[in-house]
Amino acid sequence: MRVHNHVALIAAAVLAGCAALPGGFSKALDTYELSAVAAPDRGRRLPQRQLLVAEPSALKPLDGENIVVREGATSVQYLSGAQWSDRLPRIVQARLAEAYQRSGRLGGVGLPGQGIAVDYQIVTEIRAFEIRVGAADQAVVEIWAKLLNDRNGVVRATRVFTASEPVVGAEGNARFIAALDAAFARAAGELIEWSIRSM
Numbered sequence: 494m495r496v497h498n499h500v501a502l503i504a505a506a507v508l509a510g511c512a513a514l515p516g517g518f519s520k521a522l523d524t525y526e527l528s529a530v531a532a533p534d535r536g537r538r539l540p541q542r543q544l545l546v547a548e549p550s551a552l553k554p555l556d557g558e559n560i561v562v563r564e565g566a567t568s569v570q571y572l573s574g575a576q577w578s579d580r581l582p583r584i585v586q587a588r589l590a591e592a593y594q595r596s597g598r599l600g601g602v603g604l605p606g607q608g609i610a611v612d613y614q615i616v617t618e619i620r621a622f623e624i625r626v627g628a629a630d631q632a633v634v635e636i637w638a639k640l641l642n643d644r645n646g647v648v649r650a651t652r653v654f655t656a657s658e659p660v661v662g663a664e665g666n667a668r669f670i671a672a673l674d675a676a677f678a679r680a681a682g683e684l685i686e687w688s689i690r691s692m
Contacts, residue, residue, distance in 0.1 A: 522576045525560075525670045527584055530681045532592035537689055543601035544688075545611040545643065546590040549582040549636070551619040556582060560669070561623035572624065575666040581622060585636075585677070589615070592685055599689070611643040615688055620653070622677070624669050630660035632672035634680045640688050650691040656680040 554561050557580055560572035577584060586604065593602040603609040621635035634656050640649040656679040662668030 522574055523666055524576055524578050525666075526578045527588050527677055528674050529595070530588055530592035530678050530685070532596040532682060532685045534596050534598065536598065536686065537692075538598045539689065539692055540600045542599050542612045542692055543603070543609050544593060544599050545603055545605065545609065545614045546586055546593065547605065547614055547616045548586045549617040549619045551582050551622075555619050555622055556580060560673075562669075563623050563625050564627070572666060572669060575670070582619060585617070585619060585622075585681075588677075589617070589681060589685070592681060596685065596689075613649070613688075613692055614641040614643050615639075615684075616641055617684075621655075622673065624660065624673065630669075630672075631657050632660060632669065632676045633657045634673065634676040636680055636684060638684050638688065640691050650687075652684075652687060654680040654684045654687075656683075 550556075554569045558576040558578075560575050560577060562570045562572050564570065590602055590604055593599060601609050603611075616639040618637040619635075620637055621633050623633055625631055625633055635653060636655075637651070637653045639651045641647070642649050656676040658672040658675040658679075660668055660672045662671075
């Protein structure tokens with residue numbers, strides 16, 4: 494997981510959860526990314542198959558740079574003083590594509606617009622990617638996935654992948670990100686293995 498100090502001053506109206514400074518500007522935000530997923534390189538190999546990784550869909554609270562915190566089923570807040578380095582769906586898409594590529598188990602992996610001849614698409618929806626606060630804080634990631642045969646439009650398989658990790662540590666935003674990172678790594682690893690077996 495890479496952590497960067499965001500040095501630019503951002504207008505207070507842009508992101509919620511930042512303490513305003515004199516002059517109408519907000520504090521600089523700590524900016525975070527997700528780690529590369531360690532996809533298994535052993536198992537079924539399909540050197541003739543090429544996969545397109547579509548950008549995940551997500552509801553508005555998850556379709557941006559804000560890091561979601563929930564105190565209840567209907568309450569949505571954002572982690573103060575922190576943000577993702579890009580829109581969350583773009584980060585998830587990039588990490589999934591990278592993991593498929595690193596596994597070496599497919600003939601080709603690409604993103605929309607890269608011009609590969611597609612055999613399958615992995616279509617995903619981010620349903621949860623959040624910190625749930627309570628008696629025991631935890632990170633929860635839930636991703637719905639659909640494996641689509643791009644040659645004939647037939648859905649080969651669908652499945653929901655859910656993972657949770659406890660938030661550990663005394664203070665600081667990095668502990669929340671570490672828990673989200675670990676939960677995503679587990680869910681993404683299972684998703685990748687399932688999709689290759691299902692082709």
